[in-house]
Amino acid sequence: METEAVKAIAAGLAIGLGAIGPAIGEGIIASKAMEAIGRNPEVSSKITPLMFVTMAITESTGIYALVITLIILFG
Amino acid sequence: MPATNKYMELNISIAPDILFYIRSFPVTNSLIWSLAISGFLIAITFVIRFSLKTVPGKLQNITEIIIEESFSFVRSVIGSEEKAKKVFPLFCTLFLFILTANVFTFIPGQAALSLRGGNGPLPVFRAAMADYGMVLVLTMISVLTVQIVAIAVHGPFGYLGKFFNFQSPLKFFLGLMDIVGELAKVLSLSFRLFGNIFAGEVLGMVMLFLIPFIVPLPFMFLGVLTAVVQAFVFATLTLVFITLASEIEEDELVEQASM
Numbered sequence: 514m515e516t517e518a519v520k521a522i523a524a525g526l527a528i529g530l531g532a533i534g535p536a537i538g539e540g541i542i543a544s545k546a547m548e549a550i551g552r553n554p555e556v557s558s559k560i561t562p563l564m565f566v567t568m569a570i571t572e573s574t575g576i577y578a579l580v581i582t583l584i585i586l587f588g
Numbered sequence: 589m590p591a592t593n594k595y596m597e598l599n600i601s602i603a604p605d606i607l608f609y610i611r612s613f614p615v616t617n618s619l620i621w622s623l624a625i626s627g628f629l630i631a632i633t634f635v636i637r638f639s640l641k642t643v644p645g646k647l648q649n650i651t652e653i654i655i656e657e658s659f660s661f662v663r664s665v666i667g668s669e670e671k672a673k674k675v676f677p678l679f680c681t682l683f684l685f686i687l688t689a690n691v692f693t694f695i696p697g698q699a700a701l702s703l704r705g706g707n708g709p710l711p712v713f714r715a716a717m718a719d720y721g722m723v724l725v726l727t728m729i730s731v732l733t734v735q736i737v738a739i740a741v742h743g744p745f746g747y748l749g750k751f752f753n754f755q756s757p758l759k760f761f762l763g764l765m766d767i768v769g770e771l772a773k774v775l776s777l778s779f780r781l782f783g784n785i786f787a788g789e790v791l792g793m794v795m796l797f798l799i800p801f802i803v804p805l806p807f808m809f810l811g812v813l814t815a816v817v818q819a820f821v822f823a824t825l826t827l828v829f830i831t832l833a834s835e836i837e838e839d840e841l842v843e844q845a846s847m
Contacts, residue, residue, distance in 0.1 A: 576787065
């Protein structure tokens with residue numbers, strides 16, 4: 514196979530597989546946050562920023578995969 | 589990736605473009621951008637410093653709100669007023685610098701500024717946090733501060749004792765894992781910020797390239813959200829690491845009490 518073709522396949526696999534975990538994690542965070550807000554709507558202003566921060570942290574594993582993908586493609 | 593067609597060209601590079609040299613020192617577009625951001629922040633600081641009034645104007649009001657809110661946030665995380673006063677300058681500087689550097693990339697028109705280079709146009713501005721060198725320096729500042737705080741609180745021997753614990757094989761192994769954990773902080777903090785901002789830039793560029801109208805807008809909004817949240821996350825994680833490093837653990841307290 515040509516190098517370009519292998520690079521394209523590798524990049525696709527890296528980001529595709531790497532996106533699974535964070536997606537599930539963020540879904541869990543969002544559902545739990547919604548549950549908590551639904552149960553106790555007064556604290557929604559406290560929960561929302563916390564939700565964003567934890568989401569950003571969960572997202573980081575996906576971002577690692579993305580960085581690897583970008584390095585494969587453009588590095 | 590080499591461009592196949594002259595008209596289908598996406599100008600994406602992980603390393604920032606070098607615009608010109610001062611002697612042998614390469615001046616990159618992200619360096620110019622970060623200097624502009626620093627200059628802007630310093631100018632704002634001086635303007636406010638020399639026009640302080642008891643009845644604040646708009647600018648002073650906004651600044652006071654930002655400072656007060658972030659100070660009360662730092663105090664609520666770290667738990668004491670005295671510690672908060674020590675950590676607050678670092679936290680606020682990191683937050684404001686990353687925030688302005690990220691958000692100002694959304695000012696329209698600046699992407700059109702470019703210099704003529706050897707292989708096509710070189711953009712004059714580039715998001716400072718999309719340059720890994722810049723992000724790594726910020727990360728090193730924050731991680732080194734955490735280590736210094738840990739040494740100052742636990743003392744040099746207490747600090748080393750956390751990593752080299754000979755009480756049992758399990759504790760020894762866990763101590764070694766702590767070393768890996770400290771090193772991983774550098775990677776995770778820097779990759780998170782760099783990846784988010786760089787990916788945002790690439791995503792925006794690709795969407796503009798595919799469909800130039802309307803469709804890139806939601807991605808832009810997502811980019812603004814990411815810019816604010818990532819600045820907050822970086823500063824907050826630094827703060828949390830410092831808080832964890834400055835806390836005296838329970839078994840240490842028990843040891844001190846039993847001694």
